Amino acid sequence: MNINSEAHKSAPKIMNTYKNFPMVPRVVFGSGSLSQLGEILMPKRKNSEAPFIFLVDAVFEEEELSSQLPLLFNDQIIFVSSEEEPKTYQVDALVAKIKSDFSEMPSGIIGIGGGTLLDLAKAVAILLTNEGSAADYQGWDLVKKQAIYHVGIPTISGTGAEVSRTTVLLGPEKKLGINSDYTPFDQVLLDPNLTQGVPKEQWFYTGMDCYIHCIESLNGTYLNAFSQSYGEKALDLCKEVYLSDLAPTESRDKLMMASWHGGMSIAYSQVGVAHALSYGLSYLLGVKHGIGNCLVFQHLEEFYPEGVALFKEMMQKHQIELPKGICANLTASDFDIMINVALGLEPLWENAIGKNWKKIITPEKLKSIYQKI
């Protein structure tokens, strides 16, 4: 079974193997910046027959945001539910629909939503120019042709999907990212106003994804000055957002930048124990990324004592009650599935524990953590 984290496969360790990774070339930041989208897209319009396709989280179907999108000619909005994490077949179906609805290749794809919609938009942009199914490209550097122009507009902060070089998809055989130089967005628009309607629990879970990225990156053996500089900044911002009493606008601005910096931090290092175990939960039970990380992280004092103590303080301040008994009725073979998924994520363990991680991380140890959840 093959699973990966949102970051790359391994960190630079030996001379001449340092990663040369692409960054988002253009970014706008500011409250109300959505109003600039029309002028940003205009020069990228190929002609009146080549539409922009807006993939928008279905939560906005009846909301003002949908009426603010700068639609022209035959541009199309497709609302997509983020109830479940993105699937390869969903990407294939969207690509087939776009190809059958339009005679010309679109001018671009705009993803508007959380990590789910951002990942879908990246994958659709890639599959419009690359033959076959999204499942064919799950892995590292399998994409051969440049994607079409794609723009990411987050409406919730934390995953770092807006800066990353991957799009995490559940395929028929595996949950694995399309990690490639063609995956990152060509343009990101960061408008903190768009995060106003996020429900409190979801704000906490997705924000904690960022916090956990920082803890895992900063406490990992892959840490280097590049990752550290971004990780420390993101961690400071998370502390301000979740432990002090910022005004709502300042809090939204800072969490959006924390997400960005957290994503940049893991781009050049790796995530760790919480993400490895959370992937197991997600694979077997469909537990979503943000809450899955929280469910695991609360039990990781042994690995991240200070990080977990602060996490519990944040939970208390915001009166977050995590669900209990998630693994209560699982069978021995269910545990084995989750454990195998988690153990398969070797770079995460190597980052978290070091080269000799196999001596410390045993199936029994992982089972004892899962049993607490």
Ligand code: NAD
């Ligand atoms: P999400 O996109 O699944 O959205 C979570 C919930 O918040 C949904 O119900 C959504 O409708 C709602 N929501 C979003 N914005 C809202 C708003 N402004 N108002 C009201 N409701 C709003 O959540 P997420 O935590 O951002 O993303 C999780 C996904 O991201 C997972 O699929 C995970 O695999 C992926 N991920 C990708 C990367 C990457 O680098 N590509 C990194 C981390 C996670």
Ligand code: ZN
């Ligand atoms: Zn994460």
